[in-house]
Amino acid sequence: MEYHRITSIEDPLFRSMHELMQEVFPPEEVLEFGLWKEPLEDPGIRVFVAVHEGKVVGATEYRYYEDFNVAMTDFTIIGRSGLGIGPFLAKQRGKDLEALAAEKGVKLHGMFAEIYDPYRVGEHEFGGVKPMDPFVRREVLSHLGYKRLDFEYVHPSWNNDGEAVTGLDLCFLPTDDEQDRLSAELIVSFLKRYYAVLPNRPQSWYDMVKRLEAQSEVALLPL
Template identity: 60%
Template sequence: MEYLRIQSIEDENFAQMHRLMSRIFPPEEVLAFDLWKEPLADPTINVYVALHEGEVVGATEYRYYPGMRVAMTDFTIIGQADLGIGRFLYVNRERDLRRLEDESGMNSLGMFAEIYDPLHIEALRFGEALPMHPAVRREVLSHLGYRKLDIDYVHPSWDLEGKAVRGLNLGFRPVEENLDSLPSSLVVEFLRTYYTAIPEKPQEWLDMIAGLERRDRIPLLPI
């Protein structure tokens, strides 16, 4: 299996990845094909695919914010079972994130991830890919050390229609195991920075941000 970076929508592997993403995720979570042109050219956004016998069978996107000392896993896609795709993507992503952390000269605080709540989205089928079932993914992330922030989480839809997307938790995997909360100012800065790419924010998201700005720290809860 090969771990290959995608940096252009002209890359034939990107077309495969986008088809896989569109099969796996709900439409509101998928950025339109042409709108990937600028993100893929951004050197701070890392998009990699797992290529097996010429076929894209998995993918991951992540980024590291040296100023905030945090990373974000945008998505992980496992298109088939019994190929070890999840472990392959995890090992290669972690290795690359350690490189980015070393280049920043600062130790990372941890990594954010949006985590589907299977109790609220059980109707979504996630492309018939069993490894992508929300309950499976949630337990895997729990094993890796992720916890959820104690907030009623909502995010702007990636279809750019200005809708509020629910059914997820904002998760965080702290480097320090005993860390039980995050400064709310860090959470706000991260969310404002991460969602800069979406111009139309729903009122629910703006209200969430305003609520976070009135808090001091956000507890990290088990998932």
């Protein structure tokens, strides 16, 4: 299997990846095709696909914030079962992020991720692909070491229509698996940077940020 980075919407594999995203994710979670041009050209955004026999069978997007020394996993897609796509993507992503942190002379502090909570929201079927089932994904991410940040999370819709998306948790994978709290200031700084691309954010998102700004730390809880 090949781990191939996509840096342009002109890459033929990007259309395949975008179609896979549309098959798997709810519509409000998928940025429209043309709006990918600038993100793909941004050196800080890393989009890779797993290519098997010339076809895109999985994908992951993530970014490394060197000033925060944390990463964010935007998404991971497993398009087919029985190929070991999930472990392949996780291993390759980890190696890439470790190398990026090492270039700065540090060890990666950890990685954020948004995770659906199927116990609250049960209608997401993710294209019928069993490895993408939210119950399976949540358990796998728990095994990887992700922990849930203890606050009510609001996610602005990627449709940029100002709507709030709920039913997700913001989680963090600490490099130190004994870590049980995270700086609220880091969380706020990260969220403001991450969602700067969406000018139309719901009021509930701003309220969430304000509550976080009043805290010093946020507990990391088991998934």
